Amino acid sequence: MVMVSDTRSERQDEGISAPIAPPSVRQQVRLPRADVTETTIRAKRVTIRYGDFAAVRDVTLDIPDRQVTAIIGPSGCGKSTLLRAMNRMNDFIPTMSLSGTLTYRGVDIYASKSDAVDLRRRIGMVFQKPNPFPKTIFKNVAWGASINGFRGNLHELVERALRQAALWDEVKDKLNKSAFALSGGQQQRLCIARAVALQPDVILMDEPCSALDPIATAKIEDLIDELKALYTVVLVTHNMQQAARVSDLTAFMYMGELIEFDATDTIFTKPNQQRTQDYITGRFG
Numbered sequence: 001m002v003m004v005s006d007t008r009s010e011r012q013d014e015g016i017s018a019p020i021a022p023p024s025v026r027q028q029v030r031l032p033r034a035d036v037t038e039t040t041i042r043a044k045r046v047t048i049r050y051g052d053f054a055a056v057r058d059v060t061l062d063i064p065d066r067q068v069t070a071i072i073g074p075s076g077c078g079k080s081t082l083l084r085a086m087n088r089m090n091d092f093i094p095t096m097s098l099s100g101t102l103t104y105r106g107v108d109i110y111a112s113k114s115d116a117v118d119l120r121r122r123i124g125m126v127f128q129k130p131n132p133f134p135k136t137i138f139k140n141v142a143w144g145a146s147i148n149g150f151r152g153n154l155h156e157l158v159e160r161a162l163r164q165a166a167l168w169d170e171v172k173d174k175l176n177k178s179a180f181a182l183s184g185g186q187q188q189r190l191c192i193a194r195a196v197a198l199q200p201d202v203i204l205m206d207e208p209c210s211a212l213d214p215i216a217t218a219k220i221e222d223l224i225d226e227l228k229a230l231y232t233v234v235l236v237t238h239n240m241q242q243a244a245r246v247s248d249l250t251a252f253m254y255m256g257e258l259i260e261f262d263a264t265d266t267i268f269t270k271p272n273q274q275r276t277q278d279y280i281t282g283r284f285g
């Protein structure tokens, strides 16, 4: 489905001022060809530090439009750091610094004039632990639209978002009940509805199922599969089976580096790099 090439397409460099990666281990990383599908988020030689420590090192990858891209790798390899950089969630950490270029639809995410609030509306995030507000189910979903001055029909918006999050049938008769009355799995789908209600372009998910039981996990995985028709999804997971089940593309990271990025089938059946093979066969991690 996704074609791969060993060299990066010239098209990737249009309009972006970052240097072209020198011949190095980076070029051994097989990247999906940029002309196969549009790129939503592009990382080019991105290094992210906390103080002196480089948690993400020289990562280049293209996140394609309307697909699910999983980022896998052992704990501490930099998955969340990379994901959070995509909507500037790391801005809240004073020691964090980023070099290289991270663009969203061609616009530099870290350009000083870019508006982080607007960016986070377009690039929503769902966290590891469901974090509904201490408000009703309705207000949780309507919240973002209300503060953004939404003038349309709020009820329609809330219903649509809850339907997209596969939660409507379970909550339609209790919209004015507290979100805390829902189960963990329902709360996580509520958080997805809250993200969806902002009509984003991209949804970042950071281990969205790690606090959930297997049945709730299966529901979220089914939902992710449906969401990609409308949104670009980037999913960080330590659960390889989950990546294999739900993603189209998989990026394997190890100790801050992107080791391999390819179609999920390829990563899990015939990876190009020995370290990927070792990881997916459980030799470490």
Ligand code: ADP
Pocket (backbone or CB within 6 Å): 050, 055, 073, 074, 075, 076, 077, 078, 079, 080, 081, 082, 093
């Ligand atoms: P992963 O998501 O793969 O588990 P993280 O991105 O959370 O990895 O962390 C990558 C590395 O950065 C780890 O060594 C972690 O300890 C470190 N790290 C993460 N957050 C911070 C922080 N706020 N300050 C300093 N170091 C951090």
